[in-house]
Amino acid sequence: MTLRPLAGLLAASSLLALTACNDFHQESGSEIIPQSEAQMSTHGHGVGVSKDVLEVHNDMLVMDTHLDTPAYFHSAKYDFSKRQTFEADGTHVDLPRMKEGGLDGGFWVIFTPQGPLDEASYHSARNSALLRQMAIREMAAKYADEVELAFTADDAERIAGEGKRVVYQSMENSYPLGTDVSLLETFYIGGLRMVGPVHFRNNQFADSATDVTGEKFDGLSPLGEELVKKANELGMILDGSHAADTTVYDMIELSTTPLILSHTGVDGVYEHFRNIPDELLLAVAEDGGVIQINAYGSYLEALEPSPERTQALEELDAEFGDTADMDKETMTRYWEARRALNDEFPPPRSTFEKFMEHMLYALELVGPDHVGMGADWDGGGGVDGMSDITFLPKVTAALIDAGYTKEDIQKIWSGNMLRLLRAAEEARTSELTSPDVLN
Template sequence: MTFKQYTLLGLSALTLAACQTTTSAPEMSVAEVHDAALTLDTHIDIPLTYMSEIDPGLATDLQVDLPKLVSGKLDSGFWIVYTPQGDLTAEGYAEGLEIAETRVKAITQMSQAYPESIEMARTAEDVRRIVGDGKHAVLIGMENAYPLGESVESIPLWAERGVRYVGLTHFGHNQFGDSSNPNPERDTGPKWNGLSPLGEDLVRALNENGIMVDVSHTGKATMMQAADLSTTPIIASHSGVKAIADTERNLDDEQLRKIRDVNGVAQMVALGSYVKLPTPEQKAARDALDAEFGDRSAWDQAKRDVYSERRAEITAMSPEANVSNFVDHIDHAVSVAGIDHVGIASDFDGGGGIIGWKDASETENVTAELIRRGYSTEEIGKIWGGNLLRVLEAVEAEAAN
C-alpha cells in the first residue's frame, strides 16, 4: 500500500487534518510530500484522434498518457471537451456539437478501457475513493459552451455524461458572453458587455445540475457577473495572474479577490505564454505569425502542425518559462486570494508545458518547487487538489437541495 493509499483509507479526516497541520514539508522527502498529496490537474486536452488513432493507455507522443500519469504520480484530472469558437449560426453550432460529441465519447471510452488503472469520477468523493484505490480519477470539463447552441436544455444530459465544469467562452465572444480575447475578424468590441441573457440562464442551469461555472477565457465583466450570479463558488480552470504576466487571458487582483469572496478557486496554468511574457522581438514575430495564419477555428490539422512548428521557433528565441516562473503565479495568487483559493492546471496537449513540467511524468517537480518556497504539506495538499474538491462538493450540495 502506498503512503497515499494509507493516508486516504487508514486515517480519519480529523486525524489527517491534524497530521497535515503539524507536519511541515521539509520534514518529509519531496517524494513523500508528493505521494501524500491528492494531485489534481484541472485541464488536460485531447486530440480528435483520441482512442481512434491514439491509445492513451500506451506510451505516446502526448504529454499525458497512462505511463506518464504513473511516472509523475498525477492522480486525477479533468479531461477536456474543447470546441473552437465558430460562427453563431445553426451550422456553426452543429459543427461544434459534433466536435464535442467526438471528444466526450473518447474520454468515456478511455475511462472504460483500463479499469484496473483508470476510473471515471462524478463526485469529489469518487475522486478520493478512486485515488485511494491506487487508480487515476478522470473527470470531464467542457471548454467553451458554444456547442450547446441557443439553449441550455441539454445541460442535464451533459451532467449525466460526467461533465463537471463548463467554460462559458473561449477565444471570441459567443452566445453566452464576452471573451477575454475577442476574435479580430468577428468581434469589433464587446458583444454583451458581460453575460448575455442566455449566459445568465446557463449559469443558473449549471448551478442546478451540479456543474462548476468556469470563467477562464471570459472577459472580466463576464467573469464578475458570473461570480455575482452563481449560487455556488466559481472556478477559473486554467488561468494565470496579470501581476506576473499581463495578458488578456490572465486574472487581475480584483478578479482574484472576487474568486476568494465567492469561495471559489483560481487554477494557475502552466502554459508558457501566460506564465512568462515574450520579449518584444518574440511578440512582434508572434503577431506576424498570427496575422499570416488568420482565424484558427478554420485550421485543419496540417495547418495547426505548421503553425506549431513556426511558433516553436519563435519560442526558442528566448528562454522558456520554467517551474519557478510558474510558481511565481501561485505565490501571487495565494498572497491576494489566500491559500484556500488557488490550484494547478497544466493545459497539457493544449499548449501547456514549461521547463521542468513538460509532461505529466515531471509533475513531482512542481511539488518540489512548492516545498522550496516554504509551503507546508497541508498547503500543498490544498493547492494540488483540496481546494478544487471543496468547490466541487459545494456545487454538488447546491444541486442536491
C-alpha cells in the same frame, strides 16, 4: 497589448499539430519546441527532488483541472497506455507518465473551438462535443483496470485509493449547447461536472477575455444567465477561465456556488487578457472560489520571438490567411509549413520558475484555500523545467520550500477543487438522475 491574428497563434509539433489542425485545439500563442537533452535526462523520478519530497507528493491526492488530452483520444497516433515523450510527439499526459509524476487525475476537457453563431454551426459543434465526451468515456472503459469516471467529489478519494486514475469531465466553451441550455443535462448524464461559458471569442453566452472586437454583452448574455442557473441546478462547477472580467463578475453575482478559474494566471506577475487582476481574484476568493494556475508560456511572461521567427510567421500568415477560413487540405499544408518553421526558428519558452512566480503570487494574495493547479496539459501548457506531468513533484518541492505545510499543499493539489465540487453538489436542485446511481 494586441492579439495576433488566429492564423499565427497555433502550436506545431507532430501530434499537437495534427490535433490542432483538426479542431483548433490550442490556446492563443501556443508555442512548442523540442526539449534540450539536459531536460530529457531528468525525466521520471529523477526530476531533481529529494526522496522525502517525492514521498510527500506521492502520498497526496494530486489533481489538475485542465487536461486537454481528450483531443488526442481519437487520434491513431496517440496511445494513452504507452509512455510517450514531449520531445518525440509534443504530448504531456499518458497513463505511465501519470504514475511517474504522481498525477491521480483531474478534469478532462471537452473543448470546442469557437465558430459562427448560427444553427448549422451549433449542430456541428454539438456533435463534436458529444463525440469528445464519448471519447473520454471510451478511454475510461478501455482502461477500466487503471482509470475510472468520477461523478461526485467523494469519488476521487475512493478511485485513487483503489490505485486508479480519476476522470472528471469539464466543458471548455459552452458554444456546442447552441441556444438550448437544457442540453447541458445530456452532458451531465454523461458525467460533465464543470462548465465554462466561453473561449477565445464572444459567443451566445458571454464575453470572452480575448475577443478583439471588444465586449458584446458587458458580461453574461441573458442566455448566459440561463446557463449559470442550469449549471447550478445540475450541481456543476462554473469555470470563469477565458471569460472577460465583466463575465466573471456576473458569474460570481449570479452563481449560487463559488467559481473556479480552471487554468488562469495572474496579472500581478504578467498583465495579459488571459490573466486575472488582483481585485477580481480577491472577489473570486471572497466568494469561496479558486484559481488553478496555468502553465501556458505566453501567458506567464512576454516571450519575444526572434526577428527571424516573427518575419517567417508573417510570411506564413500572408501566404495562408486565417486558419478559420482554411479547408482541410490547406490546413494540412499550413501545419506542415508551420512545423518546418518551428524547427528552423524555435519559439521562445517560459520557465518553471516563472510558473511558480504566478502560483506563489496567487497564494500570497488569496491564501492556500483559493489556489490550485490547471496547467493546460496537452493544450499548450508546459514550460522549460516542467515540460510534462512527470515534473509535478517539483511543484510540491517548491511549495515546501516556500513554507507551505502539507495540509496547505494537499488543498492546492485537490482539496480546494473538491471543496468546490462538493459545494456544487450540495446546492444541486435538479431531479435528474445522477449517473453514479445508474452505475
